[in-house]
Structure formats: C-alpha cells, structure tokens
Amino acid sequence: MSQSRPGPKNNLANLNSQSILTPDFNTIKIQTLEATNIKDPEYFHKVVDCQYACPAHTPVPEYIRLIAAERYTEAYMVNWESNVFPGVLGRTCDRPCEPACRRGRVEEEPVAICRLKRVAADNKGEVKHLMPRPAEHKNGKRIALIGGGPASLTVARDLAPLGYEIHLYDEQELGGGMMRSQIPAFRLPEEVLNEEVNFILDMGIHTHLKTYVSSMKEMLEKDYDAIFVGTGAPRGRDLPDLPGRWDAPESVHIGIEWLASVAFEHLNKIGKKVIVLGGGNTAMDCCRTARRLGGTDVKVVVRSPFSEMKASPWEKEDAMHEDIPILDCHVPKSFVTENGVLKGMMFEKVHAVYDEKGRRSLVPIGEPDVFIEADEVLMAIGQENSFPWIERDLGLEFDKWEMPTVDPVTFQSTLEKVFFGGDSAFGPKNVITAVAHGHQAAVSIDLYCRGESLQKRPDPMTNLVSQKMGIHEWSYDSAVVEDVRYVVPQADKRATLSNRKMEVELGFSQGIGFKEAQRCLNCDVQTVFNTSRCIECDACMDICPTSCITFTTNGPEEELRMRLIAPAPNTDQDLYVSDLLKTGRVMVKDEDVCLHCGLCAERCPTAAWDMQQYLYSVTKACKLPGAVL
Amino acid sequence: MTYVRPTFRNPHLPTNELGYTQKDYEGALSTLCAGCGHDSISGAIVQACYELAIEPHRVAKLSGIGCSSKTPAYFLSNSHGFNSVHGRMPSVATGAYLANRDLVYFGVSGDGDSASIGMGQFVHAIRRNLNIVYVVMNNGCYGLTKGQDSATADAGSKSKAGHVNLFQAIDLAGLALELGASFVARSFSGDKTQLIPLLKAALAHPGFAFIDVISPCVTFNNNVGSTKSYDYVREHMEATATMDFVPIKEAITTQYDAGSSKDITLHDDSMIRLHKLATDWDPQDRQSAMNAIHHARAKGEILTGLIYIDEGLQDLHEVIQTAKQPLNAIGKEVLCPGSKALETLNEGFR
Numbered sequence: 001m002s003q004s005r006p007g008p009k010n011n012l013a014n015l016n017s018q019s020i021l022t023p024d025f026n027t028i029k030i031q032t033l034e035a036t037n038i039k040d041p042e043y044f045h046k047v048v049d050c051q052y053a054c055p056a057h058t059p060v061p062e063y064i065r066l067i068a069a070e071r072y073t074e075a076y077m078v079n080w081e082s083n084v085f086p087g088v089l090g091r092t093c094d095r096p097c098e099p100a101c102r103r104g105r106v107e108e109e110p111v112a113i114c115r116l117k118r119v120a121a122d123n124k125g126e127v128k129h130l131m132p133r134p135a136e137h138k139n140g141k142r143i144a145l146i147g148g149g150p151a152s153l154t155v156a157r158d159l160a161p162l163g164y165e166i167h168l169y170d171e172q173e174l175g176g177g178m179m180r181s182q183i184p185a186f187r188l189p190e191e192v193l194n195e196e197v198n199f200i201l202d203m204g205i206h207t208h209l210k211t212y213v214s215s216m217k218e219m220l221e222k223d224y225d226a227i228f229v230g231t232g233a234p235r236g237r238d239l240p241d242l243p244g245r246w247d248a249p250e251s252v253h254i255g256i257e258w259l260a261s262v263a264f265e266h267l268n269k270i271g272k273k274v275i276v277l278g279g280g281n282t283a284m285d286c287c288r289t290a291r292r293l294g295g296t297d298v299k300v301v302v303r304s305p306f307s308e309m310k311a312s313p314w315e316k317e318d319a320m321h322e323d324i325p326i327l328d329c330h331v332p333k334s335f336v337t338e339n340g341v342l343k344g345m346m347f348e349k350v351h352a353v354y355d356e357k358g359r360r361s362l363v364p365i366g367e368p369d370v371f372i373e374a375d376e377v378l379m380a381i382g383q384e385n386s387f388p389w390i391e392r393d394l395g396l397e398f399d400k401w402e403m404p405t406v407d408p409v410t411f412q413s414t415l416e417k418v419f420f421g422g423d424s425a426f427g428p429k430n431v432i433t434a435v436a437h438g439h440q441a442a443v444s445i446d447l448y449c450r451g452e453s454l455q456k457r458p459d460p461m462t463n464l465v466s467q468k469m470g471i472h473e474w475s476y477d478s479a480v481v482e483d484v485r486y487v488v489p490q491a492d493k494r495a496t497l498s499n500r501k502m503e504v505e506l507g508f509s510q511g512i513g514f515k516e517a518q519r520c521l522n523c524d525v526q527t528v529f530n531t532s533r534c535i536e537c538d539a540c541m542d543i544c545p546t547s548c549i550t551f552t553t554n555g556p557e558e559e560l561r562m563r564l565i566a567p568a569p570n571t572d573q574d575l576y577v578s579d580l581l582k583t584g585r586v587m588v589k590d591e592d593v594c595l596h597c598g599l600c601a602e603r604c605p606t607a608a609w610d611m612q613q614y615l616y617s618v619t620k621a622c623k624l625p626g627a628v629l
Numbered sequence: 630m631t632y633v634r635p636t637f638r639n640p641h642l643p644t645n646e647l648g649y650t651q652k653d654y655e656g657a658l659s660t661l662c663a664g665c666g667h668d669s670i671s672g673a674i675v676q677a678c679y680e681l682a683i684e685p686h687r688v689a690k691l692s693g694i695g696c697s698s699k700t701p702a703y704f705l706s707n708s709h710g711f712n713s714v715h716g717r718m719p720s721v722a723t724g725a726y727l728a729n730r731d732l733v734y735f736g737v738s739g740d741g742d743s744a745s746i747g748m749g750q751f752v753h754a755i756r757r758n759l760n761i762v763y764v765v766m767n768n769g770c771y772g773l774t775k776g777q778d779s780a781t782a783d784a785g786s787k788s789k790a791g792h793v794n795l796f797q798a799i800d801l802a803g804l805a806l807e808l809g810a811s812f813v814a815r816s817f818s819g820d821k822t823q824l825i826p827l828l829k830a831a832l833a834h835p836g837f838a839f840i841d842v843i844s845p846c847v848t849f850n851n852n853v854g855s856t857k858s859y860d861y862v863r864e865h866m867e868a869t870a871t872m873d874f875v876p877i878k879e880a881i882t883t884q885y886d887a888g889s890s891k892d893i894t895l896h897d898d899s900m901i902r903l904h905k906l907a908t909d910w911d912p913q914d915r916q917s918a919m920n921a922i923h924h925a926r927a928k929g930e931i932l933t934g935l936i937y938i939d940e941g942l943q944d945l946h947e948v949i950q951t952a953k954q955p956l957n958a959i960g961k962e963v964l965c966p967g968s969k970a971l972e973t974l975n976e977g978f979r
Contacts, residue, residue, distance in 0.1 A: 105640070106637040106640065107637065479633050479635075480633075480635035480637065482635070482636060482637075535664070535847075535851075535859045535860075536819055536859065537664040537665075537666065537669060537818075537819060537845070537847065537859060538668075538669040538672060538818075538819065538821065539663055539664045539665070539668055539669070541672070542668050542669060542671070542672035543634070543658075543659075543668075545634050545635045545636075545637060545638060546637060546638060546639040547638070547639045547642060547651070548639065565651075566639040566641050566642045566643070567641050567643070568641070569641060582863065583863065593637075593639050593640065593641075595635055595637060597634075597635055599634065602663065603663045603664065603668075604663060604664065605662065605663045605664025605847040605851075606664070
C-alpha cells in the first residue's frame, strides 16, 4: 500500500552528483541520476503503458490475464469497476491504450486490447450480484445530474451506493446520451447499451427523462446539494455562410442531429447520392449509416489529406470496406441547387503545405473546381459546446470561448456546488475520457458534500506482490508469444448493409480471444531490483533479450541513455536506476522495450531481481465490494 | 519454467561494420546455473566478436568437456563448432588449424579440462604456438560433478561444504608464461570492461593467446572462504594496467600521462594501449612479467590484465612452412597428385 502522493516524475529533476576516478587518477564530480524511487505510485504505473494511457486507467493486463484464464465474469468486473461500460467500450472505444501498447514498440501491432474487452463482455456470466447495491440508508444529500451520458452515469454509479439521492435529467426518452444518439446500432447494439445503462439506473436513480433543462437558475433553486453537468458537446458545426447553404435546407443535415434522428427512429431513409463532409469518426458513422438507409452512392469528402484525418484508422477501413470512397484534399465551395432542389456541391482541390513550425495550410493546386452530385449532404465537421441554458449572472464563469471555467483536477466550476465532466467540461473527447471525468467529479462531489477539502484527494490504491512460485516458475505466463495480431471477423457485408441494426463486427471467439490475450506482455508484472542482493555477475544483462539492462557508472541522463548496451532514445520511457553497487556502478534498466519475460529474474542467482505484479486503482468515490483491487 | 528466449530484440540495437547486431553473434540459451561466471565470459566473447566485426562463419569454436566446454553452444551460433573429448581440445584445434589457417579459432576449456586431464595437450599447444585464442574458464572446482576441488584451487581455499584444499594450485598463466606462450593474460568474468579489450587483443594477436579467466561457480564455489568467489576476487584483483584495444581505423582519444602509458602495435596495425598500474613491469619483457606474477602471488593478490605479449614469435604454420592457403582452397589435383607422383616421391627416398 503506498503512502506517498503521486507526483510528477521526471528523472531530469532528480540530479545528484557522484565522485568518480578517471583513468588518469583524477577525482571528478559528475552529475548523476538519482536512484529510482519505486515507492512513487506513478513510477510503475507508467511502465504499464496501456493502463497509463487509458484516461480511466483500467488495469488492462490484469483483465487480459483473466480472459486467457476463461474467467470472463471477473475480467468484466475489473473493467466495469474502472470504466463502467465494458460492453460499449469493447466495441467503440477510441483506444488510447493501443498506440501506447509496448507490443507495438517491439513488434508491428499492439495487442487488440479493445476487442479483448468485448470478449469479456460477450462471455460474462451473472454480474449483477457483484455490483454495489443502492445504499440502505440514505445520507440525506441530493445530487442532480444534467445529461444522461457516460459522465453523468459514472457519477451516478459512484455516488448512489454511498447513500446519495441521485436525480438524472435528460431530454431524450432513454439514458445513454451520445452513446445512444451518435453511435450507430450496427457498431453498438441497443441491448448491450441498455444492459450497461440499466446496471446504473437500477441503483435507485431518479430519472427525469424527456426533460430538457432550460435554466441553471431553476436547477439551483431546487436546492440540490450539488449539480453535475454532463451535457456533452451537443452542437454540430454548420457551414452557414457557404453559398447555397440555405437554398435547399431540407437536404442538408448536421451529422450528429441526423444520427440521433436515425437512432430514435424519426428518420429511416436518405437519398441515393450522399455527400458526407468531414474526416472524423462521426463522418464515418454518418456515411455508413447512410449506406444502410438507401444511400447507394455515398462519398466522404474531407479537406485534409487522408493520413491526417481525425477518424481512427480502423473506422476509415470499415467505411471503405462498405464501398464508400474517401476523397481527401477537397475544400467545399458551394452547394449547387436548381429550383430549390439540391444537385450537388462544388469543391476546390488543395494540397497541404507546412511552414517551418510544422503548421499546415491548405493551398489550392490550381485545378478546376470539382462538382460532385448529391441528393443529400451530411455535415460532420466538428462539435461544439453550447450552454444557452446556463444564465451568465449566477457566478458561474465562462471564458472567451464560452466554455465554463472548470478545475482540471476537481472538475468544480466557479460556482462551488456545480461540477462539470465529459465533453461539457473541456470540449469533445470520447466516452472513456468522460468516464474518467465522472470518477473524479464523483470524488469531488463526495468530498464537497462531506465538507472536506477537494484538494486533499485520497491516494490511488496500489499493491506490489511477488509472482514467484518456485524456481523458474511464475504465477503469470511469462513466455513471450510471437503471434501477430488477430483480425476481428465481420458479418457478411450484404446482410449488414441491409439491416441498420445488425452488428458488423462479430467479436473474437473464445479461442481466438485466448490467443490474442496471450500476446499481452504483462507489463504490470514489474522487474523489481534489490541492490543489496546483487553480486554483479552480469547474468541478467547477458540474458535480457532486448538488452535493456546495463551495469555501468552513473552519469547525466542524456549521456547515460546513449551509453547503455542498446541506446535508449525514447525519453518518454524512464530509466530505472539502482542505488550504488559494490563496484561503484549502478544497474540501469531502460523501461522502453522490456518484455517482462522474467528471464533476468530467472537468471539471477541471488533473487536480486523479482517479478512483482503491480496493481494500481484510480481513486474513486465508491469501492467495489469484494473487488480484486 | 520458461527457458525460452523471445526472438524480439531491441529495435535500437547498434550495428557493426558488417551491418550485424549483437543478436547475430548470440548462441542458444545457456543451461548453466543462474549467475555462472561462464555465461558472462560467453557474453564478453559475443561482444568482442561483434565489436571487431568478425564474420561469424569465419570462426571455429573448439572445446573439451565440462561446464566451460558447454559454453560454445551459448555464443556464436553461426560459427563452426567442435565439442571434443575431455582434455583433447588442443589436439583437435591443432588439426583444424593445420587444415584451415584462415579461420579465427576459439579454444574454450576449463580448469579440469586444461589443468588436469588435458595438461599434456595444453602445454604442447603452447609449445607449437597455434594461432588460437585459448580461454580457460577457471572456477577452481569441478562444477559438473558437484564441486570437488580442481588443480587450480588455491591451497587453503574452503569449499562450500567446509572442506579446505590442502594442495598447491597450478597457476595456468604462470605455466603458460614459463612455456613461452606469446600472449598471456588473466581476467575475471565479473569485469567485462577488462575482459572484452583483452579478448579483442587476443583475437588480433597472431599466435597462441592464453587468457585465464577466473569465473566463479555460483553453485559450488561462491562461499565465504573460497578464493574464487565473486567477493574474494573483487577484493583481491590487482590489474597490471588498464587497457584499451584500438582497432586500426579508430583515432586514439584517451590521453594518459607520459611514462606510465605504453602502446603495443600489433601486426595488423591495431594497437593495445596500456595505462600501467604495476611498477617494474613491462609486458614485452618475460622476466618482468614473471616477477609481476610472483610478487602478486606473494602479496595474496590476483594479478589480472595483460601480463605478457611477444609479437615476434612465429606461429605453427610459419615454423613448419606449410601451404599458405587452407586445404579446402587447394585444388584436388594438388592435394592428391595421383599414384604417379607418389611413386616418384617414393623413388626419391630409395
């Protein structure tokens, strides 16, 4: 259990000096690195790259091992405790964990973390009894949540079991927010969403659905002990000044509004020829939905070059797989209409030019403008926050971009009982970020309602335990599997394109899920070094497959990094430096490409190295009963 | 139990002049005890060959029997190898060297293999001045048969079981020097900064290059009272000199005070640059090298580093004036000139 608070860890700040003897017998003082403080809860956390990159810090390797052990229910609960919506996120997450995955630094592709999460969700057993029950004794505090999306639902989940009376307001007829209105059913089936939303709503949440909150002042008058705003970024960007925009308004739609109309079944068809403007994931959802509603000739047209589009690479692939061409470097110039009927759009062809600071500008290439036919146009060119319902005289400050002033740690606004989270706090991000905000806002609201300081936040829960089972035997599968990433199978295209609600991805089978899970390098099993036990036999240095251990004299970080057996140019990854050894050297381990294979510990004759599993659980208001963490 | 070494390697591994990384010089995963000094020596050999950019297929590794003699399996997998009979490696090496003078030879042996069963072979290989790097991985005990004292165990050294050795030790470096070896050195498996340049110099030396490497047996001879333990050797090591091996192309950057430094240029214009620590010692004077060894022994110190080098001694091929090419490069007609030529030859002896 850690005692210290997580602090920013920067090796460069920990310079020390050491006297060394030069070959010509001069004693000089050199700047050296201080021994690594592995008691700092953030040090080993950072080594678990996926977990560190995840906004909610889900303990990824832990649940991947549970999946490999066919313990799907437990794997689901490890996820649920941390990210609240494993079934939803296992299908739709933006996956910040995957680019961070260590596997991608030693091999081509990261572990398919996101789709493994879905394996846990698909195969879980009964979970309801493992979840916290609504408190038997209420604590008398009432909390209002405005907006029914992932951020608000996370706050509800964390606070309801503590005895808070939660009132959730949303303008739609069902909870889920953008997960329901913006993510199409062929990517996220309604049953999956409903199940995970209801896990929370069933905790005795008072729902006020189909209720549009039109005044913060009125909400404040209802005398809630705290108010959480999780209203997302509800306004889709328009091109109001583009010539022709208002000549055939019924054929031009805002992407997210159109997706919501489809989701709530107010709309079920679209013209044959469709242009989707924009290069983000909403554009991909729009074009693929259009294909299912009768669009036979759907094109995505985007200003930026293909490689710089905001959409995730796999979403672009899925769109192209459904016969949707993506035309890049086309800037919209005008809507073309005839007698009030949309005929298409004109585009100017450009290319990207970069100045010396790397800033991009799109410069016309001088070719004649391009006309693309269209019956309807969907604009998915960005989203904005919008708070017309918050009066500006309540003491709740807004900045010059009309964004509320929100503390990035406590999520408190300048009106002390009002908190923000999700897209409404700092602009559009994604579901997993909204969940992370929700957890922290819940901690703040709980502290606030108990009259405690919001700055004195409880420590994260950490634990470091040896995995040694015997000689050359660890309680985790230490052998590194060399399989390449498995592909998630998809349903037949003809079937999915004719049914808007049919899920395209089939998910990994249990067998493939096991194989993919085995690709995980178990980065949470740490290589822990004990200086006093080391006899400096070099065995670990010789055996390390990725040459990440070096015994050498200490020095300034920049110089030391280049002096190691294999240079360590990736400064995003720390060097693990030991205390001074008997010979005056130190052990330096480059955390960058360590495979966590345990060979150093197996080779160590004195157990100076040990493989110890590090669990890190982010501070939350409510702990899970009987949780693994 | 894993004992499986992943094939992933550090993507930032540097390459040598041949474009090879260290991986190209590695061997199979060692089955020796965890922490065995021999594994460090294997690591040092890998590093030395990598740094000198020796083509792995131009190396032959020869060994006898024992823990030490298993190690050629654990380095240079892409090289030739011959695991011979106990103590008979020098004979096999002699044959191989006579057949192909162009390869780089590593003779790998241990204290049992060279100082006991193979002593007769060892001394004759020195006498013949084979062009070979002869490494003895010296742990002072028979690790493969549970740690009995070997012939290099010091008198008074205590075994793990508490038994004290009563016999005088054979000092292989002293013996090699006495027999006229043209390159004699001693090192310690736990000191790669010394061992790697020594190995590189030995590889560049055109004759019998002997390195006695003290290599603690972690399982049977790393206890208090042993004179071959990691701690004891570290405390009692005295180096003749710190040493750099400077390949031909590299500019010399280290500057030492005049008087204590000495450069020895090898036949290929590479250079051993010594910064002498021992007084009254000249690595090119056998007498002073002998004295240095004796003085160190009298003081209870273990003398390490380069002890003696003689660049002038002719190697076996030069002495017996054999063909300049390896046998496999000489055509069959020359090697087997036929019965006619044999008859003529025989006639000449009548």
